[in-house]
Amino acid sequence: MRENWKSRKGFIFAAAGAAIGLGNLWRFPFQAYKNGGGAFLLPYFVALITCAIPLMIMEYAYGRKIRGGSVKAFAKLKKKLEIIGWIQVMVPIIVMTYYSTIIAVAVVFMVFSLGHAFGIINWLSNPGPIMGMVTGSAKNALDLGAGISIYILIAVIVVWICNWLIVKKGISGGIEKMSMFFTPMLMVLMIIFMINAINLDGAAIGLEALFKPDFSKILNPSIWVSAYAQVFFSTTLAVGVMIAYGSYLNEKADIVNSAVITVLANASFDLIAGVLVFSTLGHLVNSMGVKFTSFGTGAGVAFMAFPIAISTMSTNVVVQGLLGFLFFFCLFIAGLSSSISMLESFTTAALDKFDISREKLVSIISIVGFCGSACFASYAGFNYILDIVDAYVGNIVIAGLGLVEVILISYFYGTSKLRQEANAHSDFKVGIWWDYLLKYFTPLLLGAVVVTNMFNLITELFSKGKVEIVSSIVFGWGTVVLMIGASIVLYRKKWTSKSQEVKSSLTNNDVNEEDSINR
Numbered sequence: 001m002r003e004n005w006k007s008r009k010g011f012i013f014a015a016a017g018a019a020i021g022l023g024n025l026w027r028f029p030f031q032a033y034k035n036g037g038g039a040f041l042l043p044y045f046v047a048l049i050t051c052a053i054p055l056m057i058m059e060y061a062y063g064r065k066i067r068g069g070s071v072k073a074f075a076k077l078k079k080k081l082e083i084i085g086w087i088q089v090m091v092p093i094i095v096m097t098y099y100s101t102i103i104a105v106a107v108v109f110m111v112f113s114l115g116h117a118f119g120i121i122n123w124l125s126n127p128g129p130i131m132g133m134v135t136g137s138a139k140n141a142l143d144l145g146a147g148i149s150i151y152i153l154i155a156v157i158v159v160w161i162c163n164w165l166i167v168k169k170g171i172s173g174g175i176e177k178m179s180m181f182f183t184p185m186l187m188v189l190m191i192i193f194m195i196n197a198i199n200l201d202g203a204a205i206g207l208e209a210l211f212k213p214d215f216s217k218i219l220n221p222s223i224w225v226s227a228y229a230q231v232f233f234s235t236t237l238a239v240g241v242m243i244a245y246g247s248y249l250n251e252k253a254d255i256v257n258s259a260v261i262t263v264l265a266n267a268s269f270d271l272i273a274g275v276l277v278f279s280t281l282g283h284l285v286n287s288m289g290v291k292f293t294s295f296g297t298g299a300g301v302a303f304m305a306f307p308i309a310i311s312t313m314s315t316n317v318v319v320q321g322l323l324g325f326l327f328f329f330c331l332f333i334a335g336l337s338s339s340i341s342m343l344e345s346f347t348t349a350a351l352d353k354f355d356i357s358r359e360k361l362v363s364i365i366s367i368v369g370f371c372g373s374a375c376f377a378s379y380a381g382f383n384y385i386l387d388i389v390d391a392y393v394g395n396i397v398i399a400g401l402g403l404v405e406v407i408l409i410s411y412f413y414g415t416s417k418l419r420q421e422a423n424a425h426s427d428f429k430v431g432i433w434w435d436y437l438l439k440y441f442t443p444l445l446l447g448a449v450v451v452t453n454m455f456n457l458i459t460e461l462f463s464k465g466k467v468e469i470v471s472s473i474v475f476g477w478g479t480v481v482l483m484i485g486a487s488i489v490l491y492r493k494k495w496t497s498k499s500q501e502v503k504s505s506l507t508n509n510d511v512n513e514e515d516s517i518n519r
């Protein structure tokens with residue numbers, strides 16, 4: 001008997017937690033900032049309606065229909081397509097190895113913030129030396145002998161133990177309970193920080209930079225590609241997470257409403273993060289005379305700009321430290337909620353195919369994952385290799401899988417049947433427009449994103465030096481090859497799960513019936 005979510009609220013919080021992550025804090029604000037400010041919001045909201053919501057409905061509906069993760073989902077379309085499912089769930093495993101190191105820095109800064117509160121270390125007003133001590137430095141991605149961060153390594157152990165403890169308990173016993181508590185807490189804390197940031201001196205400067213529309217850019221195709229990429233990646237679509245979560249929905253679950261709520265919750269967090277980040281940066285620009293990009297356009301915003309901003313919120317050292325702890329606790333929870341969903345994506349897929357206990361499987365994945373994270377805890381790994389792997393996995397693999405997924409499910413299974421599944425117990429129904437979006441409009445836009453990103457990555461190689469080219473080939477393309485190779489190995493393994501064995505190739509007609517997979 002397949003496990004189900006115990007409540008709709010628990011499922012929504014888990015799905016929203018999976019979509020909301022550390023990337024919301026920096027990716028959306030700076031995508032908007034460099035792509036026309038307020039003008040970026042138009043293509044962003046269009047992307048939500050035409051891409052994120054339709055795909056979320058599709059993944060929830062198909063996951064529930066198949067009652068399985070990505071591997072089983074694609075195997076039901078056609079046995080040879082099973083390999084697509086394995087490549088999908090390889091993405092979160094790879095991402096987790098380096099994503100965990102970023103969460104680990106949040107854990108380290110939580111500890112340092114408590115140290116600040118107790119007067120052991122005074123760092124919030126000048127986080128640069130502490131950041132340098134934690135992350136170290138290396139000459140380039142090939143400088144593997146530069147050393148390893150003991151701080152990140154120890155914190156990564158904490159992150160993986162948390163992942164293991166939560167996911168091994170299953171959907172209702174682990175992920176749902178954790179999400180019911182932490183996702184609302186995260187939203188409340190971030191809203192509190194946002195309100196405080198708005199009231200900082202100079203906040204208006206930042207908000208103007210973020211939201212002042214530059215309509216001269218709105219006809220630029222790259223702006224629209226960026227908007228679709230932001231929406232697509234921030235909702236964790238096409239990596240097996242939402243198909244896996246959908247597979248645990250009961251037969252009478254409201255698919256359409258749940259999908260819309262999940263997407264809008266993530267979009268709301270994007271906007272909250274945007275206001276929080278740029279209000280804070282506006283304050284720093286006003287008080288320190290620096291530029292908006294002085295703290296970087298990535299994780300540096302959270303780990304460099306915010307400690308300084310927190311130190312200005314009070315002159316009391318104890319209050320500063322406690323506020324710092326709360327903020328980095330928010331980052332930790334945001335990261336962990338996404339991290340456990342990534343682990344569950346692969347876990348669900350593997351449990352569908354192999355006869356192995358959840359606890360044993362999660363233990364194996366966690367050990368292997370920690371070993372991968374240890375590599376990114378090196379100075380070269382954290383400062384250089386992480387960005388290379390993230391660029392190739394995010395820009396090529398995820399976007400490509402999204403394109404393949406929407407085409408295969410739309411044409412092999414059929415959007416009309418999927419629409420009936422989604423509408424069956426939903427208060428709001430999707431119409432035939434949804435079919436056209438999935439069959440024609442969304443594939444065209446995702447195709448443009450894939451082609452654009454591929455072109456950019458290849459052309460960038462010609463402007464790089466020898467070391468950068470070698471690094472991109474080894475760590476970028478090497479990771480892609482590794483993922484495909486591992487997927488082929490798992491694809492060739494026999495189905496041993498007694499309850500969900502696939503005994504033969506499945507054709508398009510097989511999808512319409514409840515065959516041996518569900519019996």
